[in-house]
Amino acid sequence: MKFGFSLLILALLIVIPALGASLGGAPFWGIVIPYCALLIFLVGFTSRVLKWAKLPVPFRIPTSTGQQKSLDWIQHSPLDNPSTGLGVVGRMALEVLLFRSLFRNTKVELKEGPKLVYGSSKWLWAGALAFHYAFLIIFLRHFKYFVEPTPFWVVGMQNLDSFFQVGLPMLLATDAVIVAAISFLLLRRLLDARIRYISNASDYFPLLLILAIAATGILMRYFFKVDLVGVKKLAMGLFSLKPVVPEGIGAMFYIHMFLVSSLIAYFPFSKLMHLAGVFLSPTRNLANNNRMRRHLNPWNPQVKVHTYEEYEDEFRDVMKAAELPLDKEKQCPKAS
């Protein structure tokens, strides 16, 4: 049901530009839509991050998988439970670059007996890592359409990507990897009943959308070829704020462009915001230094206290008469 809804939305996002671009109005599909999408992305992303930045995080949350730093003879794990800023940088780097928390993914199974068995399960980690890095390389590769002359690192990246020289135009390894990885991540949600139960339309839709973007890109490379020089003129026109729409680029390009625009515009309202959110996870980005520093809640109300010293000052005569021990025999004269 939730999957069907995502599929329906995706179908609409493909049919609309396919029909629209064939009816004409290329400036709308090639200029207005991408600019609107980019504007929504920039404003939405910024406001969402600023909203998060305004939320106070007064305390350290030592949710961790390692021993915190305490006594010298207790072994401390500085990366899993860092007590310093540098350690936090290390933990964040491992999380952002290598998805360390997915590496800890476990699988629960009920075996004969009945016996509950927990086991390591690295497939989610491997699929996510393959998908994210393939997507990053594909995104960076597209700089050949954005910048003239083409940056040297794009040429190098593309040569490496087509290293195996399979087919013509040569197969780009990341294209194969991203399709395989997204398919796996999608099937994982669909085929495992327990994961399907906790999956929402907002889980399926981004995967389907990115799969469709990759698919239209591959279709353009091999089957519905488009005028690539025209594409580069259009892209560079957009980015240099002097938009142009060259004639006869090909409908498949406008479908690809519309899907990418949809992804960009959808980004700030979706789970894709984990791009920013991963850096703002309080359980990951705060050093566990609760034992070394006292963290005071800044908005605690001022509590009116009455110290023993003041108490003794107030009742000294009565206490002396009752022969109670006193800290000071005489009331201290107020500091003059």
Place this chain on the structure above:
Amino acid sequence: MPRDFNRIVLGLAVFLALVLTPVWTNLFRSVPPLQDPEIATRNIPGKDKCVLPSVEMKVTHMNLLNQWRDSVVRNDQRDYATADGRHFDMSLSRTCMNCHTDKAKFCDRCHNALAVNPYCWDCHVEPLVQPASMGTEVR
């Protein structure tokens, strides 16, 4: 404002600057306009039409050259018959580049703009560019 507000805003600014790389690299630099390839050929009598219409050549020339390569190298088959019954020798240097003599203007403009790095020139030698009036001899 919370303690880390300024740091988060700094990170956000760095991210936005990175995302907008294509915008500021294009805005603050004079970008040479993209040039279309120069299709102009030497007008050799009887060879005034390409093997395929230019619209088709634009998107399928790599596949055609690949077929020619396989046909010549693997099957020793050098004759290419077009749909309208003309015959050509399957050769990059002696057929294609006999008309489209200038590799820099004909091949490289698009290939460079799109980071395409074809391995034709691993084996082939590009013909010397000669003015059209200098005769038909091509190395």
